[in-house]
Amino acid sequence: MADERLHGSAWTPYLFMAPAAGYLLFFQGYPLIEELYLSFTSTSLLSPRDHTWVGLDNYRDLFATSDFHHVLWITALYTAACVVLSIGLGLTAALLLDESFPGRAIARTLVTIPWAAPPVAVALVYIWMYNAQYGIFSRTLRALGIASGTENWLDDPSLALPAILLTTVWQIFPFASVVILAALQGVSKEQREAAVIDGADRLSVFAAVVWPTIRPTVALLALFITIWSLRRFDLIWLMTQGGPIGATNTLVIELYRQAFVYRDLGRAAAVGMIGLGTALAMTLVYFRYTQRAERAQGND
Amino acid sequence: MGVLSLRQGLHLAAILGLLGAAAFPPYWMFVTSLTPSAALFADRARLLPTLSEAAAYREVFRTIPVATWLVNSAIVATGTTVLSIALAILPAYALSRFRFRGKGIFGFALFATQMLPEAMLVVPLYGIFAQMSLLDSLIGLILANTAFTVPVITWILKGAIDGIPIEVEEAARIDGCSRIDIVLAVVVPLVAPTLAAAAVIAFFHGWNEYVFAQTLVSSEALRTASVGLAGFVGELSTPVHSVMAVSVIYTLPAVIFYLFVQRYVVSGMTAGSVKG
Numbered sequence: 335m336a337d338e339r340l341h342g343s344a345w346t347p348y349l350f351m352a353p354a355a356g357y358l359l360f361f362q363g364y365p366l367i368e369e370l371y372l373s374f375t376s377t378s379l380l381s382p383r384d385h386t387w388v389g390l391d392n393y394r395d396l397f398a399t400s401d402f403h404h405v406l407w408i409t410a411l412y413t414a415a416c417v418v419l420s421i422g423l424g425l426t427a428a429l430l431l432d433e434s435f436p437g438r439a440i441a442r443t444l445v446t447i448p449w450a451a452p453p454v455a456v457a458l459v460y461i462w463m464y465n466a467q468y469g470i471f472s473r474t475l476r477a478l479g480i481a482s483g484t485e486n487w488l489d490d491p492s493l494a495l496p497a498i499l500l501t502t503v504w505q506i507f508p509f510a511s512v513v514i515l516a517a518l519q520g521v522s523k524e525q526r527e528a529a530v531i532d533g534a535d536r537l538s539v540f541a542a543v544v545w546p547t548i549r550p551t552v553a554l555l556a557l558f559i560t561i562w563s564l565r566r567f568d569l570i571w572l573m574t575q576g577g578p579i580g581a582t583n584t585l586v587i588e589l590y591r592q593a594f595v596y597r598d599l600g601r602a603a604a605v606g607m608i609g610l611g612t613a614l615a616m617t618l619v620y621f622r623y624t625q626r627a628e629r630a631q632g633n634d
Numbered sequence: 635m636g637v638l639s640l641r642q643g644l645h646l647a648a649i650l651g652l653l654g655a656a657a658f659p660p661y662w663m664f665v666t667s668l669t670p671s672a673a674l675f676a677d678r679a680r681l682l683p684t685l686s687e688a689a690a691y692r693e694v695f696r697t698i699p700v701a702t703w704l705v706n707s708a709i710v711a712t713g714t715t716v717l718s719i720a721l722a723i724l725p726a727y728a729l730s731r732f733r734f735r736g737k738g739i740f741g742f743a744l745f746a747t748q749m750l751p752e753a754m755l756v757v758p759l760y761g762i763f764a765q766m767s768l769l770d771s772l773i774g775l776i777l778a779n780t781a782f783t784v785p786v787i788t789w790i791l792k793g794a795i796d797g798i799p800i801e802v803e804e805a806a807r808i809d810g811c812s813r814i815d816i817v818l819a820v821v822v823p824l825v826a827p828t829l830a831a832a833a834v835i836a837f838f839h840g841w842n843e844y845v846f847a848q849t850l851v852s853s854e855a856l857r858t859a860s861v862g863l864a865g866f867v868g869e870l871s872t873p874v875h876s877v878m879a880v881s882v883i884y885t886l887p888a889v890i891f892y893l894f895v896q897r898y899v900v901s902g903m904t905a906g907s908v909k910g
Binding site: 443 | 642646648649652653655656657659663666674675679728732734737743745746749750751752753754755758777778784785813844845859863864866874877881884885888889891893
């Protein structure tokens with residue numbers, strides 16, 4: 335279309351692409367290939383130049399340990415919970431902020447603050463809030479008499495992951511709500527009013543009119559939150575280092591531990607590749623789903 | 635009017651609850667930074683800041699190299715912003731305006747970069763940087779961060795360029811401007827708001843980034859705020875209120891900067907993501 339009306343030479347798009355493509359190949363493509371190669375070798379952090387080719391041993395050894403099964407389980411749990419909770423809360427916030435009320439503009443701005451806060455600072459304030467004796471959470475629980483409120487959530491194997499989740503969802507739900515809020519502008523007023531005149535209650539209006547409009551946006555959000563959760567490092571590392579006893583040990587944390595705690599670069603690279611494979615698989619699932627949804631809409 | 639219906643009341647209560655939950659941790663950071671140590675460990679928590687404690691901030695700058703950290707973070711963030719935008723404008727234009735072989739692959743590759751964890755690439759990058767003498771330098775951090783921001787910014791700018799009618803360019807074309815002239819003189823001014831949003835996103839990334847700053851830089855003089863602050867985790871000699879004061883100082887520019895261009899960020903993000 336455009337290129338026929340604005341003829342440039344056939345080479346123009348490639349010239350425009352070249353600097354960025356070269357840059358990304360050098361700083362991401364090449365390290366990625368090197369990482370792929372490392373995953374088939376035995377390489378120590380102490381002599382990173384000495385590789386011994388071991389084929390699929392790193393992968394085999396990983397899958398043979400129950401520890402790694404636990405890592406996969408924690409990663410799945412963390413990712414799924416991030417997606418469901420962030421989108422659930424983000425959607426609720428977006429629907430609340432979509433209606434008109436006094437001070438709506440300020441409210442919309444305030445809600446996005448968590449997303450702007452640096453993760454390292456967020457980790458530090460939450461570590462302080464989770465403090466067993468003096469943290470505001472423990473103090474509140476004690477004051478309400480709900481629990482003894484003397485445990486540090488981050489030290490408790492059953493509470494550490496929920497604590498990390500609470501922090502993560504607090505940080506990313508504003509992003510979900512902003513994106514969904516923008517999608518809600520596309521909901522047709524006429525359809526909504528027609529449904530109300532037909533006597534539909536709020537829930538049916540949402541299911542019949544609002545949801546079909548925002549569904550593609552929510553699906554795309556789910557994909558992005560999945561991918562980001564699979565690579566989130568600083569928040570988890572600073573709060574728990576993957577502990578206690580592996581309760582918050584996701585794939586990226588395990589990768590970092592393999593490389594810098596156990597000094598095994600080959601094993602770390604294999605963990606990274608498994609994480610990358612997971613992200614790619616999720617992306618494929620998303621594309622299959624959106625194609626199916628488009629076809630289904632085409633037949634309506 | 636005057637009297638709220640029950641439904642409006644519930645709606646407002648829900649919104650207030652939401653805002654409270656979103657604003658509480660930053661508020662608590664601020665309150666803690668302005669509470670004397672003794673009061674932090676008393677039986678009852680103080681829920682309001684003790685404004686007479688403001689001197690604590692001066693103390694923090696005197697005892698902790700916060701100023702150095704902030705300057706380093708600002709250099710990294712600014713460099714990342716400038717370099718990312720310089721690299722992203724042309725491919726964004728090409729993705730929006732041209733059809734060419736390999737376009738789909740390039741688009742997918744941009745998306746795929748979102749899947750690569752910094753922690754995974756840091757080992758090979760360390761080796762590359764060692765050979766190029768880029769270790770322990772802020773330039774190295776800027777280069778590494780830019781690799782992660784270019785794809786996002788390209789995508790956002792492409793969305794904005796999609797929204798510019800082609801006729802605007804054709805007029806310039808007839809006047810005999812070259813393609814690059816058109817991009818710089820016609821297209822860039824028209825996408826200025828989105829460019830502002832893209833700049834903020836890149837700045838954020840550089841300002842917040844931790845893994846590369848922790849691994850690729852070793853000298854204290856080049857420490858960024860994220861690494862300096864992370865150093866307080868698990869060390870008990872720095873008082874809690876000082877740690878929170880540094881957190882406030884580090885968080886504030888990011889939040890203020892963000893609120894400033896919030897409107898553009900939101901429209902830029904959604905132009906890039908919703909239309910996808």
